[in-house]
Structure formats: C-alpha cells, structure tokens
Amino acid sequence: MTTQTAPDAVATEAAADLAAVREQWGDLLAAIGRPPRAEWPPRDSRALGAVPEPGDAPAVGRLPLVLREHPAPANLTALDAAATTEREFFELCDTVAAAVQRPVRRVPVPVISQRTRWISEPTDRNDPARWTYAAPTDPGSRTYGLHWAAVWLEGRALAEESGDLFTPVRPVLLDEITATARRARQRVERALGRDGRPTALDRPCPYCRGQLTAHTRSGDPMAATVVCATGSACTAPVLLDHGRRTWQGAELVGLYVAMEAAQRQV
Ligand SMILES: [Zn+2]
Numbered sequence: 001m002t003t004q005t006a007p008d009a010v011a012t013e014a015a016a017d018l019a020a021v022r023e024q025w026g027d028l029l030a031a032i033g034r035p036p037r038a039e040w041p042p043r044d045s046r047a048l049g050a051v052p053e054p055g056d057a058p059a060v061g062r063l064p065l066v067l068r069e070h071p072a073p074a075n076l077t078a079l080d081a082a083a084t085t086e087r088e089f090f091e092l093c094d095t096v097a098a099a100v101q102r103p104v105r106r107v108p109v110p111v112i113s114q115r116t117r118w119i120s121e122p123t124d125r126n127d128p129a130r131w132t133y134a135a136p137t138d139p140g141s142r143t144y145g146l147h148w149a150a151v152w153l154e155g156r157a158l159a160e161e162s163g164d165l166f167t168p169v170r171p172v173l174l175d176e177i178t179a180t181a182r183r184a185r186q187r188v189e190r191a192l193g194r195d196g197r198p199t200a201l202d203r204p205c206p207y208c209r210g211q212l213t214a215h216t217r218s219g220d221p222m223a224a225t226v227v228c229a230t231g232s233a234c235t236a237p238v239l240l241d242h243g244r245r246t247w248q249g250a251e252l253v254g255l256y257v258a259m260e261a262a263q264r265q266v
Pocket residue numbers: 205206207208209210228229230234235236245
C-alpha cells in the first residue's frame with residue numbers, strides 16, 4: 001500500500017514541465033532585450049499566431065536558441081531566469097548522463113610490433129543521442145543550447161528507447177529531474193508574467209478608456225482573459241462576465257486589433 005505517485009505519472013509531469021520550459025525559451029530570450037512592462041498581448045510565439053510581431057526574432061522551430069552575452073540587458077529578471085535555468089539543465093544533464101549513459105565503446109587498433117591501442121569508436125562517440133560533457137576546449141552538447149538539453153532530459157525521464165545507450169533513470173534521479181523542471185517552469189513563467197498573477201495593462205480599454213487587467217494561466221497564453229474595469233457601461237462587443245466586459249480565446253485578437261487602432265489615433 002503506497003500513497004506515492006506512480007513513476008509514470010512523475011515522468012509525465014516532468015516531461016510536461018520540460019516541454020513548457022523549452023517552448024517558452026525563445027520568448028524568454030527575446031524578453032531579455034526588452035524593458036519589462038505590463039504589455040498585452042504578451043509577445044508570445046504561440047498566442048495570437050495570426051498577429052505579426054515586427055522586430056521579434058523567431059522563437060519557434062528547431063533553431064538552437066542559445067543564451068548569448070547581452071551587453072545591455074533590458075530585463076534583468078528574464079536574464080537571470082534564463083541563465084539560472086540553462087545552468088541547472090546543463091548540470092542536470094551531466095548528472096543524468098553520468099548515471100545512465102553507457103561510456104563510449106573502445107575498439108582495438110592493431111599497431112605493428114607494438115601493443116594494441118584502444119581508441120573511442122567514432123560512430124558511438126558521435127551518436128547524436130548522447131549527452132556530451134563540456135571539456136576545456138569543447139562545450140560538448142551545451143553547444144545546442146537549452147532546447148536540446150530539455151529534449152534529452154525528457155527522453156530520459158520517459159525512458160525512451162535508444163539501443164543500449166541508456167539504462168533506466170532510477171526513482172531518486174527522476175525526482176530530481178521532476179523538481180528541477182517544475183522549478184524552471186515556475187521561474188520562466190514568472191519572468192514572462194505568465195504565472196497566473198493578474199497584470200494591469202499600460203494601455204486603456206479601446207472602447208471606454210477603462211482599466212484593463214489580464215489574467216493568465218500557467219503555461220497557456222491562449223487561456224488568458226482580459227477584463228475591463230468599467231462594467232456594463234463599456235461598449236466593447238463582448239459578453240459581460242460578473243458584470244465586466246471580458247475577452248477570451250479568439251476575442252483577444254479583436255481586442256488586440258482595437259487597441260492597435262486606438263493607439264494609431266493618438
Ligand atoms: Zn471598456
């Protein structure tokens with residue numbers, strides 16, 4: 001009889017948090033270069049996909065989104081969150097690889113009239129599924145940035161098959177992956193203002209000049225709602241919720257367009 005969560009559930013939770021971190025990583029890196037402010041809509045690569053964000057670097061896809069030196073970071077919270085998360089993930093990869101990854105196979109090289117020499121088998125050494133440690137002259141798998149580290153950790157947490165390269169992650173180590181991933185997701189979402197706290201927006205309601213407040217839900221920008229403080233006197237073309245005009249889902253695109261139009265008239 002046990003009340004502990006099943007290992008499968010722990011692994012799934014870890015994988016979900018790791019995916020949330022890497023999916024928001026591009027946004028976090030982009031946020032470093034911008035002063036923090038109560039901005040809506042969030043400049044998010046996933047929310048409001050139809051709305052172009054001029055000047056933003058692409059934040060999705062398989063590009064290695066690597067944290068770089070910022071000569072003048074505008075958002076120190078974002079920079080700190082990115083640096084801490086990257087360091088923790090890389091160190092965790094080192095720890096997990098040391099525990100579960102098979103060392104590179106050695107193959108003999110016959111040398112005439114000498115003892116046989118043993119060298120690393122190149123194919124095995126260069127197996128892309130491997131986590132490669134950093135060396136003084138070579139950053140190893142760190143070259144590929146946090147995204148790859150998160151994908152690699154997901155694979156280990158979920159015990160993905162990879163020949164005989166990895167042994168299963170033991171429960172204690174799985175708990176460490178889970179805790180690190182959860183902490184990282186909270187840190188990243190806090191830095192991006194997506195941790196569920198209500199945010200008073202800088203720009204007023206385009207219909208009544210009332211105060212707008214955004215409410216986000218962790219990890220899902222499309223689940224955001226925006227509420228106008230004015231009440232039923234506000235003429236916005238959305239339904240009242242608890243007596244307040246409230247935008248959600250696809251209505252947020254309409255609000256965004258109206259806010260942009262109001263901005264242009266100023
Ligand atoms: Zn309003």
